Amino acid sequence: MEKNKFYEDLSLVLLRTQRTLLVVGALFLLLLFFIWKIQILDHKKYWNLSEANRIRESxxxxxxxxxxxxxxxxxxxxxxxxxxxxxxxxxxxxxxxxxxxxxxxxxxxxxxxxxxxxxxxxxxxxxxxxxxxxxxxxxxxxxxxxxxxxxxxxxxxxxxxxxxxxxxxxxxxxxxxxxxxxxxxxxxxxxxxxxxxxxxxxxxxxxxxxxxxxxxxxxxxxxxxxxxxxxxxxxxxxxxxxxxSLDFDLQRRATELLEGREGAIVVLDPKTGEILALASYPTYDPNKFITRFTPEEWIGLINRPDHPLENRAIRGLYAPGSVFKVAMALGGLDSGVITEETTFFCAGTTQLYGRPFSCWFSGGHGVLNLTEAIRHSCNIYFYQTGRRLGIDRIAEYAKELGFGSPTGVDLPGEKEGLVPTPEWSQRARKASWYPGETISVSIGQGPLVVTPLQVSVHTALVANRGKKPVPRLLRFPVHSTGHNDGDSDRRGVRIKEETFEKVIRGMWKCVNEGGTGRAASLQGFDVCGKTGSTQLISQERAEKLGRVIKTHSWFTGFAPQKNPRVVITVLVEYGGMGGATAAPIARELFDLFRSKHD
Amino acid sequence: MIDRRLLENIDWFLVGLLLLNSLFGALIIYSSSHYLPGNYALRQLIWIAASLIALFLFLVVDYKVLLTYSTYFYGALMLVLVLMLFTGTSIAGAKSWIRISSFQVQPSELAKIALILVLAHFFSERKTSYISSGTAVLGFGLTAVPFILVACQPDLGTAMCFLPLLLGALIMAGLRRKAVVVMAIVCLLAGIAGWNLALKDYQKKRLTTVVFPGKDPQGAGYHILQSKIAIGSGGLFGKGFKKGTQSQLRFLPARHTDFVFSVVGEELGFIGVVAALLLCYLFVSRIFRSAGKSRDRAGVYLVYLVGTIVTFQILVNVSMVIGLFPIVGIPLPLFSYGGSSLLANYLGVSLVLNVKMRRFVNI
Structure with missing residues (x-):
């Protein structure tokens, strides 16, 4: 009893403490529950987050x-x-x-x-x-x-x-x-x-x-x-x-030869289709592009009127001009509208479908047969051949001989050119075909356009007497997929071997017997070739570019005549006559090729 | 001066729990700071030893005496707090430290002890079973002064710790239902007013990021997210002592202070978390259970209030590091690095021991 004086009644205190403890215990359990959720239920997620925090991949x-x-x-x-x-x-x-x-x-x-x-x-x-x-x-x-x-x-x-x-x-x-x-x-x-x-x-x-x-x-x-x-x-x-397959020396020489001009050169092994040199000029320094920014030079290059970025050899479209006469000759012979002995009279000009068509040699070549016509690149002869063949057969032979479709080279962005037909005219131009256009196409003008590489492959086909190679750049590693399965083949070419021989005789004379391609002749290397000088599509365009109106200059050829080892195609834009500009360039390269391989 | 009988009545079990918690904390501090200059773990051990000495020295004085002088303690500390608003050393943007020669103390931590004493003193004088409104108003006033002073430093976290003391005192004094409702409404109004008038932008941001931690992972939500990643990635068994990547590679903020619990979660896993929380719970329940072992009302208040403030800090800190509560800078009692907080907690326990060991003494 005495005790109570000193010790108060604490029953209420005990009750309140106990209740407090109950609440506190509950709160602790609640916290534990939340931690359990984070640590056990969501462990994976947070584990990944912590790994992502600490591990950096580079x-x-x-x-x-x-x-x-x-x-x-x-x-x-x-x-x-x-x-x-x-x-x-x-x-x-x-x-x-x-x-x-x-x-x-x-x-x-x-x-x-x-x-x-x-x-x-x-x-x-x-x-x-x-x-x-x-x-x-x-x-x-x-x-x-x-x-x-x-x-x-x-x-x-x-x-x-x-x-x-x-x-x-x-x-x-x-x-x-x-x-x-x-x-x-x-x-x-x-x-x-x-x-x-x-x-x-x-x-x-x-x-x-x-x-x-x-x-x-x-x-x-x-x-x-x-x-x-x-x-x-x-x-x-x-x-x-x-x-x-590139040959560094040929490539360098080809580039040097084009310096200061606009044009393209293709050097091809006709048997395998291997590209030994492929030059396009003007060119650019690719080292400057390996930066992550768009430098001013880049913009400058894109906007330059002479398009240095464009690979003219596979993307430049040009009228083939007289170079196309080889295809015309083959078509004419194969179809039988002419023979090697067929002659036509060239007076320098002629009237066809009520329009005058002239030869490049205004004096006229007189009477000539096929070989001579190829040798002198007579327009009148091939006007007549073209007239006899008609546009449909011309287109057929052009396609058979490598024009109007991509060559299949292992480079991106190749253009396929155009072999015009009346159907094409209706479809694309919404206009009918004029007979006069057939005459233009006969000498490689008109809407007909080709790439230098197509001309080169076409020449290889002729050199191979009908076997068409697929041009290719990759030598190693050899890959089985796709186009280059090695040697050339008579892919869809039905023209007989002896027909080729007849035309090749003309091409040989063109170079070696004072023909238009004489500037390409090389002692003891039997170069066979054909020149071309194509009129510009429009005079105004040339004036706009501020140039003297000059023709594009073509030369395409192979050597030697028997068992050909190399095809060279040269195109110089605004280069003048093919025989004057392109043929000497080709000669240099034939010479270099021979000196490297003999 | 100190009776041998008194020594026999010291609750050694509570002292044991106190040390166990502190040493557990020191171990985690070591793990989370051994690669930093400053020897935090060693300094914490020294603080533990010093606080232990202070605890025993504090026991010498009968709590009755302490209560008698409580108003002076209280008054003196409030004065210090006022002065600190003008002269305090700023750490992390808050003027909550004073520097005495080479070490700093946080008077706001000691103010907690002073408030406990003064509340116990005044509440124990009213001996009715339910609280009178006069006492409530007095308690409210006594709490408001340090709350406002510390909140102005600005250290909202420490200031918040004064509030549960008032609440605890009111509960123990016997709070009527009606009063609870009124207080709830007042709190709500104060909260709204505080949000609009008193809170600084960074504090508001912290509050909103508790609700949406993912919203701003680089900013205010970053700490919460990193802490949750630390705890969550620990799994059941943890990554091992000193092997927590979040803590060792410093993704976790304030690893040895406010976020020490996250280190426990990451390195020791759920097992470690359960152990730590169990130790904490045993510690606070031992304190609460001591309330009934008091000889008078004043002792009851002292014990109960110490229990309340320790519990409050534990609950808030853990809620904070697991993203349930805004990051307000309340340390985990006995675990977090920090001398002032440690000392305050030891002095609190000292009060409990004081009350408990003098329960059979007749004066």
């Missing part, structure tokens, strides 16, 4: 396969290049960062902004390349201020390098960065935004061989993005080295 770019000529001369090589990238995560103040990087690298802020905007969707720790092809001075400048610029990193990359610059630029092609649309299209497996891919030429055609497989490095990084240790590494698989 691409190890595979070096691209080399491109060699047939003798192992390196035409496309790899060199180390330095590039500067920005890591947005490390920017203290993004705008200030851009400002000072702009000063450091000498790139305008706007350019940087646009560049980075392309990669907006990337995680912020991923480096975005903002300048490449840094020279050593720039590299040291950045490295020296590394601590000041935690957002800027310099890394190396194998970079494409073309040791001979513009030489064979049209064949080899160049690389350009993938656009977001291309990445989305899914055509480039394993490649992402900012990767370089072959854009034209062999680089594009054989992209799958050349590209190799990118590797990757997995690094453990901390929250600042610093690499703590390497976790794993998949080495890149270098791309395959490919060897082209």
């Amino acid at each position: 691409v190890l770019t595979a070096s691209r396969g080399l491109i060699l000529d047939r003798n192992g001369v390196i035409l496309a090589d790899n060199a180390a290049s330095f590039k500067a990238s920005i890591i947005r995560e490390n920017c203290q103040d993004y705008n200030f960062s851009l400002q000072r990087i702009s000063q450091l690298l000498g790139v305008e802020e706007d350019v940087l902004r646009k560049r980075i905007a392309k990669y907006e969707a990337w995680p912020r720790f991923k480096p975005i390349v903002i300048k490449d092809n840094l020279d050593l001075r720039e590299v040291t400048r950045i490295e020296a201020r590394r601590l000041e610029f935690p957002e800027l990193v310099v890394s190396t990359d194998p970079r494409r390098f073309y040791p001979f610059g513009s030489l064979a630029a049209h064949i080899i092609g160049y690389l350009q960065e993938l656009s977001p649309e291309e990445v989305k299209s899914g055509k480039y497996k394993g490649k992402g935004l900012g990767d370089l891919v072959g854009r034209t030429g062999v680089e594009r055609e054989y992209e799958p061989l050349l590209v190799g497989g990118d590797g990757k490095a997995m690094d453990i990084v901390d929250s600042q993005g610093r690499v703590r240790e390497e976790m794993g590494r998949v080495e890149p698989i270098p791309g395959q080295t490919i060897s082209l």
Whole structure:
């Protein structure tokens, strides 16, 4: 009893404490439940997030396969290049960062902004390349201020390098960065935004061989993005080295010969279709394109009126002119409208379908047979042949002999030209065919257009006496798919061998017996060929380009007459007479070929 | 001066729990800071030792005496808090520290003890079974002063810790249902007013990110997300001591202070979390159960209020790191690194021991 004086009645206290403890216990259990949900139920999700936090994958770019000529001369090589990238995560103040990087690298802020905007969707720790092809001075400048610029990193990359610059630029092609649309299209497996891919030429055609497989490095990084240790590494698989059929010496000579002109040269092995040289001029330096930006030079090149980027040998469309007379002769003989002995009288001009048509030799050739007509490239003879054949048969033979369809060369973007027919006229021009046009087509004018490579393949077909090769550039690795299964073949050519012999006799005389192609003659090499000088489509256009009106100059031929080993086709735009400009160029190349192979 | 009988009555079990919790905490602090300069784990151990000494020194004085002088403690600390608004050392944007030679103390932590004493003092004088409105108003006023002063530093987290003391005192004093309803309405109104008038933008942002942590992963939601990733990725058994990637690679913020619990979750897994929460629960329930072992009302209040504030901090901190509560900067008692908080908690336990060991003593 006495106790109670000192000790109060605490029953209420006990009750309230117990209730409190109950509530506290319940709250603890509630927390435990939430933690259980995060840790046990959603463990996988958070585990992945934590792995994504700490593991950073970076691409190890595979070096691209080399491109060699047939003798192992390196035409496309790899060199180390330095590039500067920005890591947005490390920017203290993004705008200030851009400002000072702009000063450091000498790139305008706007350019940087646009560049980075392309990669907006990337995680912020991923480096975005903002300048490449840094020279050593720039590299040291950045490295020296590394601590000041935690957002800027310099890394190396194998970079494409073309040791001979513009030489064979049209064949080899160049690389350009993938656009977001291309990445989305899914055509480039394993490649992402900012990767370089072959854009034209062999680089594009054989992209799958050349590209190799990118590797990757997995690094453990901390929250600042610093690499703590390497976790794993998949080495890149270098791309395959490919060897082209090109002969470096011929290619270089061909390019030199075209210098200062506009035109194309094709040198072909008629048996195999291998392209020994393929030059197009003017040309450009592909090394300048291997940057990630669109330089002014690029815009300049696109806008230049002489289109240096265009590969004239496969994309230039020209009237074949007198070069087409070979096909006319073959068609005439095969169809029987003429024989080797058929003669026509050339008075320098003639009246056909109520219109005058003239020969290039206004004095007239007099009476001549087929061989002589080819030798002197007489227009009147082939007007008559054409009139007898009619446009449908001309078109048929033209197609049989390699015109009007792609040659199947292993280069992207080849044009197929046009062999006109009355049906084509109705369809495309919504106009009927005029008989006079048949006469024009007979001497390779009118709507008929061809590419230099088609002329070259056509010449190889003639040289092979009917066996048509498929032109190709790739020598190694030999691939079974597609077109080049080795030697030429009589693909759909029904014209008899002896018919070819008759025409070839004319082509031989054309070069070796004072014909129009005499400038191509070479002692002891039996060059057979045909010249062509094509009128321009319109005089106004030539004036607009500010040129003296001159014809395009053609020469196509092969050597030797028996068992031919080489076909050479030369086209010089506005080159004047074929015999005067193109034929001497061809001679130089025949000479070089012979000296290399004898 | 201190009776041997008193020593025999010390609740050694509670002291044991206190040390166990503290050492567990020191271990986690070691794991999450061993790669940083500053020897945090060692410093925490020194703080534990110093606080333990303070705890025993504090026991010497009868809590009755402490209560008698409680108004002076309280008054003195409020004065310090007022002065600090003008002179305090700013750390992380809040003037909540004063520097004494080479080390800093947080008077707001000690203000908790002062408020406990002064509330116990005044509430125990009213001996009715239910609370009178006069006492309620007095309690409200006593709590409001440190709350406002600390909130102005601005340290909303610590300021919030004063509120459960008032609530605890009111509950223990016997709160009527009607009063509960009125308080709820007042709180709601104060909350709305506070949101619009008092909260700073960053504080509002923190509140909204609790509701939508994914909305701004780089900004305010970042801490919550990283903490949840740490805990969630720990799984059942954890990644192992010193092997938590979130903590070792510094993705987790404030690893050795406010987010120490996330490190437990990541490195020791659900097992570790259960162990830590069990230790905490045993600790607070031991304190609460001591309330009934008091000889008078004042002792009951002291014990109950210490239990309340410790429990409140544990619940808020854990809710905070698992994303249920805004990040307000309340440490996990006994676990988080920090001398002032540790000392305050030890002094609180000292009060409990004080009350408990003097229950049989006649004065």
